Amino acid sequence: MRRRDLLLGLGGAAALRPIGAAAQDKRRPRLAFFVPVFPEGEISETGGNPSYRAIFEELRRHGYEEGQTIAVERWSARGDPARYPELAREIVRTQPDLIYTVITSQAKALLVHTTTIPIIVQNVDLVDAGLAASFSRPGRNVTGYSPAFSGIQLLMKRLQLLREAVPTVSRIAVLMPNAAWDSDSVREFREAASGTGATIVAALLRDPVEPEEYRRVFAAMPDQRIDAVWVPEFLPDIFVHRHLIIDLATGGRLPAVTGWRDATERGGLMSYGADRTAMGRMMADLIVRVLRGEKPADMPLRSVDKFELVINLKTARALGLTIPPTLLVRADEVIE
Numbered sequence: 001m002r003r004r005d006l007l008l009g010l011g012g013a014a015a016l017r018p019i020g021a022a023a024q025d026k027r028r029p030r031l032a033f034f035v036p037v038f039p040e041g042e043i044s045e046t047g048g049n050p051s052y053r054a055i056f057e058e059l060r061r062h063g064y065e066e067g068q069t070i071a072v073e074r075w076s077a078r079g080d081p082a083r084y085p086e087l088a089r090e091i092v093r094t095q096p097d098l099i100y101t102v103i104t105s106q107a108k109a110l111l112v113h114t115t116t117i118p119i120i121v122q123n124v125d126l127v128d129a130g131l132a133a134s135f136s137r138p139g140r141n142v143t144g145y146s147p148a149f150s151g152i153q154l155l156m157k158r159l160q161l162l163r164e165a166v167p168t169v170s171r172i173a174v175l176m177p178n179a180a181w182d183s184d185s186v187r188e189f190r191e192a193a194s195g196t197g198a199t200i201v202a203a204l205l206r207d208p209v210e211p212e213e214y215r216r217v218f219a220a221m222p223d224q225r226i227d228a229v230w231v232p233e234f235l236p237d238i239f240v241h242r243h244l245i246i247d248l249a250t251g252g253r254l255p256a257v258t259g260w261r262d263a264t265e266r267g268g269l270m271s272y273g274a275d276r277t278a279m280g281r282m283m284a285d286l287i288v289r290v291l292r293g294e295k296p297a298d299m300p301l302r303s304v305d306k307f308e309l310v311i312n313l314k315t316a317r318a319l320g321l322t323i324p325p326t327l328l329v330r331a332d333e334v335i336e
Helices: 003-009 019-025 050-061 081-093 104-111 151-165 184-194 211-220 236-240 242-251 261-266 276-291 313-318
Strands: 030-035 071-076 098-101 119-121 142-147 171-177 199-205 228-230 256-258 270-274 302-304 307-312 333-335
Touching: 030 081, 050 276, 071 081, 081 104, 098 104, 098 276, 104 119, 119 276, 142 276, 151 184, 151 228, 151 256, 151 270, 171 211, 171 236, 184 199, 199 211, 211 242, 236 242, 242 256, 242 261, 256 261, 261 270, 261 307, 270 276, 276 302, 307 313, 313 333
Parallel strands: 030 071, 030 098, 098 119, 119 142, 142 302, 171 199, 171 228, 228 256, 256 270, 307 333
Antiparallel strands: 270 307
């Protein structure tokens, strides 16, 4: 395959900038955004993602405005993890001043090719992932923030909120690609969930995970006597199809709990996850500090403890559910 065809196929059109544009970029910092799912157009101040919108707003407030004082390149795997290694290689080849990414596997793919370009990672426990030596002194070219609690704690918190909202729930379907079901983190969650009195039912998605697979597993749920759907947020395949998942849950009259606010706005029963706007502002602060000369190895990791609970009361009513007032008053937002 010709090199130009390869680059275009990888979504790396930014690497093919005109010579004049490249010359201009030398006079201002270049930021590369490497994301697993979102289309490149959403990585902006005017895009639909609140985290990226907050990042660009905050950068502009600090004097870093795209096209004026910084240049921005956007790279998306469009939900295909198999593209991470090649995209990482191409991003590093362009030698940006800073790379921003959001998941462990992308950061590790980048580190194969660079130990010097600063990498800022969002929403990952960097020490646990082996990307930083310690919370106070990362020691490498990677810094970022870790949620105040994550992993099994966060998964169990969502399950607890679901059972609090719908006490009669007993059989909960967990959407999961076949390959992920026996991973350590999912096995730990299954074991912990069994102690709550809920029965976790595998809604396993066969490869390739396409829309028809979701329709198949949802069609089987009535025979499985499923009461609710619990949707993991850490898998790209699931995230790509989150709107379809909510539509199928709504059509099947099943309450769904996720980590995504937009899924609840679309008709899911509830979501619980990090405040994406606060997250974006914190990440922008780290970007500014690196652009002004700080080294990631010396920058203590940040911790985000602002999580938001969103409940769709309209969906609850449509499902014939009465959400306990004690839960409603704790919600950050109730969609009427």
